[in-house]
Amino acid sequence: MTDVKSVNLGLAASYRLNKQWSFGLGVDVIQGSGKLERSIPKLNIQAVDIDADGLAIGWIAGATYEINEDNRLGFSYRKSPELKADGKIEKAGIQQSGDLLMPLPDLAEVSGYHKLTNKFALSYSVQWIEWEEFKVLETEGASEPLNTYEWKNAWHFSVGGTYFLNEEWTLRAGYMYDMSAQDKITSISVPDSDRQWFSAGFTYHMSKHSDIDFGITYLMGEDIDVKETKTVLGMPFNVNATTRANAWLYGIQYSYKF
Numbered sequence: 727m728t729d730v731k732s733v734n735l736g737l738a739a740s741y742r743l744n745k746q747w748s749f750g751l752g753v754d755v756i757q758g759s760g761k762l763e764r765s766i767p768k769l770n771i772q773a774v775d776i777d778a779d780g781l782a783i784g785w786i787a788g789a790t791y792e793i794n795e796d797n798r799l800g801f802s803y804r805k806s807p808e809l810k811a812d813g814k815i816e817k818a819g820i821q822q823s824g825d826l827l828m829p830l831p832d833l834a835e836v837s838g839y840h841k842l843t844n845k846f847a848l849s850y851s852v853q854w855i856e857w858e859e860f861k862v863l864e865t866e867g868a869s870e871p872l873n874t875y876e877w878k879n880a881w882h883f884s885v886g887g888t889y890f891l892n893e894e895w896t897l898r899a900g901y902m903y904d905m906s907a908q909d910k911i912t913s914i915s916v917p918d919s920d921r922q923w924f925s926a927g928f929t930y931h932m933s934k935h936s937d938i939d940f941g942i943t944y945l946m947g948e949d950i951d952v953k954e955t956k957t958v959l960g961m962p963f964n965v966n967a968t969t970r971a972n973a974w975l976y977g978i979q980y981s982y983k984f
Contacts (some may be wrong), residue, residue, distance in 0.1 A: 729761040738786070742845070746792050750802075754784040758809050758828060762863075762872075767891040774872060778813030778826045796841035807829035817872055824866030829859040843934055845890050849900075853882040857907035875916070878909040898941070912952040917969035919948040927977075939979040947971035 738752030759779035810825040828845030837851035858879050862871035886900030902923035912918075927941030947970050952964040 730758070731759040731760075732756060736786070737747060748790045748792070750788045752786045754786055754804065754806075756782050756784065756807070756809060756830070758782070758811065760811065760826070760828065767910075773817070775814065775816040776826065776872065778811035778815060780809050780811030780825065780828070781829070782807035782809040782939040784830070794924050794949045796847075798839050800835075800837045801831075801840075802833075802835050804833040806832050807814070810866070813944075815872075822865045822872070826863070826865055826872075827866060828863070829861075831859050831951075832856040847888040847890075848885070849888065850885045851882070853884075855880045855882070855907070857915040873913070875901075876909060877907040877910045879906045880905040884923070894958050896924075896925045896931070898929075900925040912950055912969075914952050914954060914965060914969060917947070917950070917971045919950045919969075920970060921948075921971065922946045935979050935983045939977075939981070945971070945975065 733756070735755040735757075736752050737755075738750055740748055740750040742748045757779070758781075760776065762774055766775060784807045786802060786804040788800065790798055790800045792798045793934065799915040804830075807830060810826040810830060812825050815822040815826055833853060833855050834937050835851055835853040837849070839847060839849045841847040842963050850892060856879055857877040860875050860877045863873040864871040882902060884900060886898060886901035889897040891897055902925075904921040904923060906918050906920045908916075908918045923943055923945050925941060925943040927939065930938045930940075932938060950969050952965070952967045952969055
């Protein structure tokens, strides 16, 4: 069983230099918790038992260049910290000393928005994620890792369209291709593959001051054959499985402008 949760609290400020350039800078406070359990029922062995949480601080910076009121380009970079989590950390029934180290990836993104007609606008983005930081899951000062991942850097490519139907309704649709972070090593604890995201949504302008936004996304992954070999108390154990990550995502938001 694998269960990972995170809560982000961001504080940001922006400054408009002139009609073309705007800059932003923010602080990112991340609270993360994770639970990982691996057992061998036939031998009544708890191979891995982790239940830990921690807090870390990162930052984000960005800039926007407005060509004109209908065309703009943006760039952002997020510096993510290495999160240190404490709690129960055991391997083969042996308590591990030190904090659990959870490296988080840095992110860089380039995006654009272009209103091509009075009714239609095109948007796009390219995002790079430094997943190669996530090589192993280990505790501080441990002689060997709890698990090895050896992930690779990944890219996201997305494109979307906005259709301004009338003064009350704005319609949206988009597509994203999301590259897998896993490389030669695959894992049943973190199912991963190249993914495709299909999204649609709308904004209903209730009044001059209030809006309702709704979005829905279908995430479609691929079948990945996983072969893991674990050594517990000097004994190797093999795990063969097929993983697939599909999901439906929904979102609704109400906003009020003062």
